Amino acid sequence: MGFALELDRKGKEMHEFTCGHQECDSRLISSDKDILMGQVADHLKVVHNVQTATRTILNYLETACVTSSPDW
Numbered sequence: 218m219g220f221a222l223e224l225d226r227k228g229k230e231m232h233e234f235t236c237g238h239q240e241c242d243s244r245l246i247s248s249d250k251d252i253l254m255g256q257v258a259d260h261l262k263v264v265h266n267v268q269t270a271t272r273t274i275l276n277y278l279e280t281a282c283v284t285s286s287p288d289w
């Protein structure tokens with residue numbers, strides 16, 4: 218099913234999150250930014266003990282730590 222979704226996409230834009238936290242350097246990659254931000258929220262919870270990743274936090278991280286590249 219995920220495969221069919223991929224075929225529907227025009228470009229193959231990839232979004233990459235690089236955690237800005239010192240001593241972390243985790244990287245998360247997804248072709249869907251919403252999924253990626255969900256993974257980021259999980260990452261914050263599991264790794265950095267941030268129980269509630271608010272919109273504000275995610276918006277900030279999206280701006281500061283996510284790079285998008287077409288045709289990755």
Ligand SMILES: [Zn+2]
Binds near residue numbers: 242
């Ligand atoms: Zn991290």
